[in-house]
Amino acid sequence: MPAPPPNREIIRNGFWAENPIFRHTLGICSTLAVTNVVANTLVMDAGLIFTMALSSLTVSLLRGVTPTRIRMMVQMLVIASYVIIVDIMIRAHLPDISEALGPYVGLIITNCIVMGRCEAFARSNPPLPSFVDGLATALGFSSVLLVIALVRETLGFGSVLGFRVMPAGFTPWTIMIMAPGAFFVLGLLVWAVRARFPQVFAAPGKR
């Protein structure tokens, strides 16, 4: 087995060069939906980071005893267990936000990125690097969502985390808090980043 890359490189890759959103545009399904308000996004991000770091760690710890043929099922069960913990925690401590997030917390299970990192990295690497990899990828992913949420809440409500930031005469762009706003902001962001850093995110869409 090749030696795992040093932690610094793992962090850099997860956060930037292999950023799931800019690189693959994967895993946005369940998380894009909650980016209309910054507060919801923060809670969702925390849940995602927790799930991703710990499921990478667990999958890595179990890598010696997991039969290859049923590894997908095992990974899914590991991820689902952590998501249940997150769901119960949010429901107990933040009932309002839990109500607003609706089914989307549960949908972290089918977030392709969580399973993608388990499959691509944690399955064949020791626990500590796997944990770092899960954490870095989740952070990279979350920060992009946070940017989207900031844009959407600022333009859609004229506020950030409920505090008014736009001048009094500002007319909220209702479209920003509706579904098309999320697609437009993410599309423009992906375009901007890929156009600005072509050498990092080379050959997009050629899958």
Next chain:
Amino acid sequence: MNSIDPGTLFFAAIFTNNILLTNFLGLCPYIAISRDLRAASGLGVAVVFVMSCTAVLNHLIYYHVLLPYGLEHFRFIVFIIVIASFVQLVEMTVERYFPALYVVLGIFLPLITVNCAILGASLFMVIREYTVVQAAVYGAGSGIGWMMAISLVGAIREKLEKSGNLPRGLEGPAITLLITGMLSLAFIAFSGMIQIQ
């Protein structure tokens, strides 16, 4: 209990509450597979079938097994296992008895397990307290709505590829997301017709 009429629910699931364009579910395969109309509609058909069946199956399991035993916290795990096994079963059946269909749909079936829209439909059905008939109708409607969205964008992308002279960085996911935004905007026009919760 939710008292919405099943017929209304069916159209609402397709148009006003389209699972992809308003609930953002099933975006990953949508962006990866929508490069041409043929593949897009193939995947769409598979999703319609699996979504209709798993919504009913999960409904029965949730109300007849999980709730009576107080196990509703485990619904995530149970639902995902039901979906994964159902997909596996369909794949084996199709491969054995309908080889021609397997050639068309075969490669798409494994992808469906990780399609968030399938799990999403089951979770919405629980949250909105649908009856079994409503769940069936909602599953089918959502599947058809998803298929319509991916076919539309597949056709548009195919056309774009031919005329294509896109600026750097816009090709692939970025343009797909912008097109989706416009489609989503167009579908908002339907929202005056029906509202479901």
